[in-house]
Amino acid sequence: MFRTTVFRLALISAIMFALLSGLVLGLVFLTTAALIDQQTVTAINTEMAGLEDIYRRGGPSRLIEAIQSRVNGFQSNHLIYLLKRTDGPTVVGNLNTWPTVPPDRNGWLRFTVESDMDGRRQVWPAQARIVTLPSGLRLLVGRDMTERSNFSRIMEQSLAFALGAALILGIIGGVVMSRNLLSRIDAVNTTAQTILEGDLSGRVPVSGGGDEFDRLATNLNSMLDRIQKLISAMREVTDNIAHDLRSPLNRMRSRLEITLVGQPDLAEYRRSLEGALEDTDTILHTFNALLSIARIEGRNAKENFAPVDLTDLAGGTAELYEPVAEERGQTLAFTPPEAGDRAVVVGDRHLLSQAIANLVDNAIKYTPEGGQVRVWVDAAHGSTRVVVADNGPGVPEEFRSAVLNRFVRLEQSRHTHGTGLGLSLVSAVADLHGARLDLLDNAPGLRVELVFPEKAARRTPAEGDGAAVG
C-alpha cells in the first residue's frame, strides 16, 4: 500500500498541509510577538520620558519621590524602576540589584531578575532601559517580561502540536482515502482480469454516486459493450464466411475427386477443370463481397468523402442496367429530381454507385418478366432519397424488419436467394453515410429507399460550390 500513487499523494498533501498550518501559526506568532515587543518599548519609553521630565523640573528629590510612589502604587503594572548613583549604591526602586548585563548603545538591555516573592524565590525575565541623568544618577525603567515569555512558550507548543497533528491526521486520512480509492481501482482491475481470462461479460461495478470513478466505470463499461458487440459481429461474419464458402468448396472438391476416380478422357478433364474454375470464381465472388462488407463496416466514416451527385450515379446505373431489364422483358425507368433540386451528398462515390447498382440488380432479379422497375432521385424538402421500386413479389412485412437487421438479413437472404449479400452491402454503405435504408410496400412489390440525412444534404451544395470555384 505504501507504494501506491494514492498513498504517496496523501503523504505529500499531509506534509503540505502541516507546513501550511505551521506557516500560518508562525506568522501569527511573529506578528503578535513583534506587537507585544513594540508595546513594551513604547511603555518603557513613555515612562522614562515622564520620569525625566519630573527630574528636569524637580531635581533628584522629586524624581525619587515619584519613583517611590510608583513603586508602591503600580506594583501590579509589571513595571520595574531602579535609581542608582554612578559608581554608588542604589537609591530607590523595586529591584534588589542593579543588573550585571551591560546595556546596548541606546541603553536597552534584557536580563533576568531573581526576587523573593512571599518567601518564594522567583526568576523572571525583564527588559529595561537605562538613562544617565545629568547629576550622575542612573535611572533604569523596565518591564517584567514573564507574560511575553509565557506567550512565546505557548505559541511554540501549539505550533509543534499543530504540525504534529496535521501530519498524523493527514497520514491517517491518506491511508483511509487510499484504501477507499484502492478498493475501487481494484474493482476495475478485477473486471479487467475477468475479461483477460476470456469472460467478455465482466463489467466494472458502478456505485451510483456519480463521481469520477462512476464516470470512469460507466465509460469503461460502454467501451466494453462496444467491443463485445464488435467481437460478436466479427464472429458472425467469420461464421458466415465459413458457411458461405464451405458448400462451393465442397462442391469443387467433389468434382475434382470424382474426375480423378473415373477413367476420364482429355475432354472430361477439361470440363472438370473448367467447372472447378467456375466454382473458384463463385467462391472468390462471395469472399470478396463478404470482405467488402466487413471493410465498409470497419471503415472510418468520412474517409475520402467528397460531394457526389446522386442523380448522376442513379442515372448511370439505370442506364447500365436498362438493357438487362429489357432482355428480361421488364421496363426500367429513371426519373431525375425536379429541376432546380440538387441531389448532392457527401460520400464515397464508388461505394454509393455500388449500393445503387445492387438495389437495381436486386429489383431486376426478383421481378418477374413484364415487370416494372422504377428508379428516382428526390431532393425536395431538404432530404435526399434514392428510390428503387419494383412491382414484383416484394418482401413480406414480417421479414422486412428482419431484412434490415444486419445478420438476420444475411441469414434470411442466404436461404432465399443465391449469395444474397447485395442488400448487406447496401446496408453497410448506408450506415457509413449515416443514411437510412427503408424497405417499403410498393403495393405491389418492394420499394427500397436510401434516405440521406438532412444535415449532409443541406451542407453539401455549399461545399460543392466551393470545390467548383476553387
Place this chain on the structure above:
Amino acid sequence: MRILVVEDDAEAAAYLAKGLRESGYVVDHADNGMDGLYMATNEPYDAIVLDRMLPRLDGLAVVETLRKAGKQTPVLILSALGEVDARVQGLRAGGDDYLAKPYAFSELLARMEALLRRGEGPTQQTRLQVGDLEMDLLARQVTRSGRTIALQPREFRLLEYLMRHAGQVVTRTMLLENVWDYHFDPQTNVIDVHVSRLRQKVDKDFDKALIHTVRGAGYVLRESD
C-alpha cells in the same frame, strides 16, 4: 516482347511466367523490389508486372523510382488490396494499370496486351477503322460498308473502346472500368447484355461478325474469325 515479373511468391511467379511464356512472351523474374528496380532500369523491358508488397523495396516505391529516372515502361501493379483507394494509390505512384489479387490469368493477359499496344499508333486519331467498320470520332458517326449505324452515346463509347483495342482481348472488367467507370463486380453480367446489344447493331445485318466472344476471358473485335 520482354516482360519483367517482380513477385516474391515463387509459386505465383512461376505460374505467371509459364502463362506469359505460353502466350509468346519472354519473361524475366525478380523476387524482390531492389532486384526488380535494378533489372527494370538496366534492361529494355516492354512491360513490367509488379507485385505491390515486396521484400526490400515496396512495389509503389519501385514504380516511383522508375518514373523519376525517366523510365516510361508500362507497369501493371498486382495487389492483394482490392480497395478502390489502393487502386488510386497505385496509379498515382506511376502505375499504368492495377489488378487485385486473386486475378484471372486471362484478365492479366488482356490488360498486359492493352498496355503493350498503348504506345502504338497516333494518339490524336480522328478516325478508327476495323475492316469495313469505320468510326468518325469528330462527327461521332459509325458506318459499316458505307451504311450508317445509329448508336446510343454509351454504345458509341463501348464500340470506340473495342475498336481502339482491335485484335486484343478485352475483359468485362476492363469494359466496366473504362467505359462505365465502375470499379466493382456487378452481380449480373451487365456487360454481356450491352455487348449483345451492340452486336445487334454492328454485326447482325452483315455476313462477317466483328465482335467475338473469347470464352473465359471477354471479347475481341477483329476482322477475321
